[in-house]
Amino acid sequence: MSLDIKFENLVYCARSFSLFQKDEKNILKGISGEFRANELSAIMGPSGSGKSTLLNVLSEYMTNGVTGSITINGEKWNNKRYKKKFAYIMQEENLHAVLTVKEAMRFSIKLKTGNSMTEKEQQKKILSILETLKLDNKLNTYAQYLSGGQQKRLSIALELVDDPQVLFLDECTTGLDSVSSTQCIQFLKKLAMEGRTIICTIHTPSALMFEMFDHIYALANGNCIFQGASFNVVLFLKELGLVCPSTYNPADFLLEIANNDYGSQNERLTKVIENGKNEFYRGQPCITLNNNNELKLSSTHDETLNEQPSSFVYQLALLVLRNYKISHRNVTLIIIRLVISSIVGLMVGGMYLNIGNDGVHTFHNFKYIFVSEFFLLYISYYSQQTAFPLELPIIKREVFNRWYTSSVYYVALSLTDIPMTIISTSIYLAITYFMTNQPLDRAVAFFAVGLLTSFVSQGFGHFASSLFDLQGTLTFAAVFLPLYGIFSGIFILVKDTHWIFHWIFQISFIKHSLDAAATTILGWNRDKMDCSDNYCHYQLPKKFLKTIDLNENITISIRALVIFLIVFRVTAFLIMNYRLKRSK
Ligand SMILES: Nc1ncnc2c1ncn2[C@@H]1O[C@H](COP(=O)(O)OP(=O)(O)OP(=O)(O)O)[C@@H](O)[C@H]1O
Numbered sequence: 001m002s003l004d005i006k007f008e009n010l011v012y013c014a015r016s017f018s019l020f021q022k023d024e025k026n027i028l029k030g031i032s033g034e035f036r037a038n039e040l041s042a043i044m045g046p047s048g049s050g051k052s053t054l055l056n057v058l059s060e061y062m063t064n065g066v067t068g069s070i071t072i073n074g075e076k077w078n079n080k081r082y083k084k085k086f087a088y089i090m091q092e093e094n095l096h097a098v099l100t101v102k103e104a105m106r107f108s109i110k111l112k113t114g115n116s117m118t119e120k121e122q123q124k125k126i127l128s129i130l131e132t133l134k135l136d137n138k139l140n141t142y143a144q145y146l147s148g149g150q151q152k153r154l155s156i157a158l159e160l161v162d163d164p165q166v167l168f169l170d171e172c173t174t175g176l177d178s179v180s181s182t183q184c185i186q187f188l189k190k191l192a193m194e195g196r197t198i199i200c201t202i203h204t205p206s207a208l209m210f211e212m213f214d215h216i217y218a219l220a221n222g223n224c225i226f227q228g229a230s231f232n233v234v235l236f237l238k239e240l241g242l243v244c245p246s247t248y249n250p251a252d253f254l255l256e257i258a259n260n261d262y263g264s265q266n267e268r269l270t271k272v273i274e275n276g277k278n279e280f281y282r283g284q285p286c287i288t289l290n291n292n293n294e295l296k297l298s299s300t301h302d303e304t305l306n307e308q309p310s311s312f313v314y315q316l317a318l319l320v321l322r323n324y325k326i327s328h329r330n331v332t333l334i335i336i337r338l339v340i341s342s343i344v345g346l347m348v349g350g351m352y353l354n355i356g357n358d359g360v361h362t363f364h365n366f367k368y369i370f371v372s373e374f375f376l377l378y379i380s381y382y383s384q385q386t387a388f389p390l391e392l393p394i395i396k397r398e399v400f401n402r403w404y405t406s407s408v409y410y411v412a413l414s415l416t417d418i419p420m421t422i423i424s425t426s427i428y429l430a431i432t433y434f435m436t437n438q439p440l441d442r443a444v445a446f447f448a449v450g451l452l453t454s455f456v457s458q459g460f461g462h463f464a465s466s467l468f469d470l471q472g473t474l475t476f477a478a479v480f481l482p483l484y485g486i487f488s489g490i491f492i493l494v495k496d497t498h499w500i501f502h503w504i505f506q507i508s509f510i511k512h513s514l515d516a517a518a519t520t521i522l523g524w525n526r527d528k529m530d531c532s533d534n535y536c537h538y539q540l541p542k543k544f545l546k547t548i549d550l551n552e553n554i555t556i557s558i559r560a561l562v563i564f565l566i567v568f569r570v571t572a573f574l575i576m577n578y579r580l581k582r583s584k
């Protein structure tokens with residue numbers, strides 16, 4: 001299906017708010033035009049003229065502040081129907097550094113097309129795309145070791161697996177040398193000749209590249225100053241008395257004019273081209289290659305592929321698998337987490353050695369419980385702090401291009417860390433529990449509370465990392481984690497503080513962890529402990545719990561922890577979803 005995109009009187013108004021004023025700036029100023037199927041179109045213009053904005057508006061990457069009309073094949077913009085046919089290749093490649101080219105392509109095709117192709121067909125398709133993009137000799141190379149040009153080609157290849165009909169490319173040649181740039185444009189031209197609509201923003205194309213474009217849409221200060229065939233640019237300018245020297249690159253000449261190097265001509269150009277409405281300078285419609293042509297990348301599945309997205313469970317399984325692959329290649333982080341859990345476990349175990357059943361040390365035992373819950377809070381929080389900020393650009397690209405939904409991503413993110421959380425929490429608890437000589441019959445309940453604390457803290461980490469960048473997440477932790485500790489009930493009892501502070505204890509989930517964990521070890525009518533001294537004031541644990549005002553109602557604490565778990569994760573998901581959907 002060929003798709004022509006037409007826009008009329010398109011205005012984009014950027015609004016920014018500060019404390020005292022509201023700023024509004026028109027970035028696109030009522031422009032019109034059409035990008036057709038079978039054509040390779042370039043959006044050109046000086047820096048800041050609105051090229052990326054136009055691309056973002058047409059691809060629906062930006063929707064707020066946009067007025068005017070956009071139609072596809074003459075029909076009103078219909079998000080659901082047409083968005084499936086679009087792919088947006090962003091300026092930054094945003095690839096998973098530790099996935100090989102082959103792995104990245106396999107995940108892409110599986111996520112995007114589900115089970116609509118057999119394994120063999122998928123491999124054939126991947127190979128044909130990579131051959132065309134000259135990446136077939138890099139199948140087993142990690143993305144991080146590809147050159148800039150190869151990374152750019154891989155980011156294009158990843159989006160081609162489900163045969164999008166419209167390709168938006170932002171600055172597709174930026175950072176590439178002239179040979180790679182020309183190869184990239186040649187490839188895009190091939191894609192356009194297969195019937196696709198290819199629209200890219202470009203800075204300063206060489207004369208050779210400029211000629212390869214079928215259609216040029218030039219902007220200056222948010223207005224259209226030319227739209228038409230590339231071979232008509234010189235003619236158009238000549239008619240306005242701006243003669244391009246025969247040895248000059250027409251693209252450079254057009255940009256110099258847009259930059260006012262030949263006086264202020266833009267207003268005049270905009271008027272003649274009617275801000276994009278004037279179609280006089282368009283070329284002849286381009287020829288589409290037929291199905292037998294060797295350039296054709298599309299398979300017989302074309303029309304059905306996009307209609308059959310893979311299921312939630314299938315995508316979830318793939319994303320979890322991908323996350324495992326990535327985290328196992330970043331093995332240092334795993335080792336650090338396990339080593340820290342073991343070392344801190346040994347230190348804490350050594351510090352509180354054999355105190356677990358000694359009435360002299362009941363208060364120390366309570367401190368051991370606090371230290372343990374607080375350590376679990378720290379390690380689980382910090383293990384998640386990079387989870388979202390570093391992945392955001394990649395996820396943004398993949399969610400926008402409909403590889404999967406943000407909810408699948410978040411569930412996969414949460415599931416991926418479960419085994420590691422269980423292992424590191426268990427290592428720490430096993431070491432300290434046995435070294436401190438706690439009662440064995442209470443181990444399961446104590447471990448369960450420890451695990452719940454880890455999962456709540458993980459959710460807290462997600463919540464913070466969905467709100468801030470990496471630096472912000474660290475600052476947030478530096479402020480809030482000690483506060484959580486202060487209001488945990490170990491330093492001062494709730495009843496000994498002014499009522500004004502009581503609510504803070506309630507929202508300090510570490511207090512609920514401490515209450516629950518202390519109940520599992522010291523509560524439930526535990527018998528008298530041993531006494532290694534002449535007199536042990538707290539030999540009977542119940543007496544100690546009474547002193548610290550702990551009512552042993554574990555249900556309340558567990559309920560509070562579960563509520564925190566749900567609130568943190570739901571809030572993290574909602575913020576993440578908002579950030580993923582928010583335009584640039
Ligand atoms: N949300 C925004 N708020 C304020 N100004 C904005 C916003 N978005 C874009 N702009 C401004 O609009 C202008 C056009 O931006 P755009 O990114 O579209 O330019 P461009 O032609 O792609 O530039 P470049 O070639 O340098 O990437 C710039 O001056 C930019 O600063």
